[in-house]
Amino acid sequence: MTHSFPPSLNQQEKKFGAGGNRSAHTASVNAKKIEDSDELKLNKVDKSLSKAIQQARMAKKMTQKDLATRINEKPQVVGEYESGKAVPNGQIIVKMERVLGVKLPRPGKKPAAKLSAAEGAKKGGVVRGGPPKRR
16 A cells, blocks of 8 residues: 655745735835836815915814814814815815805816807807707
């Protein structure tokens, strides 16, 4: 009767990454590239928005904590908006507008000059009725 023993470690195929959990603990090369590059710039809250929030809040005699409680956010969020460090979020701005009762300046949206019908036609836009129907 012959016994079949498992082959020794030398004879077994070594699996890629076997026996280690390295991938979960080491930063990949791509992550390092992103950290090093200065191309990734996030939009920050505009100074006009931060001042407007602060003035409207003080006019209502509210603290940052009061405003944060009313809009269901952390007080740090309101502080970041007022200091200009936050990345603007339209939903949070809308909540603040409702609670403060003011229209806040929107980041990144510049008021577009409205074109008259004649100017719109000159630029190739359709003035009325859309494109002609095909038959």
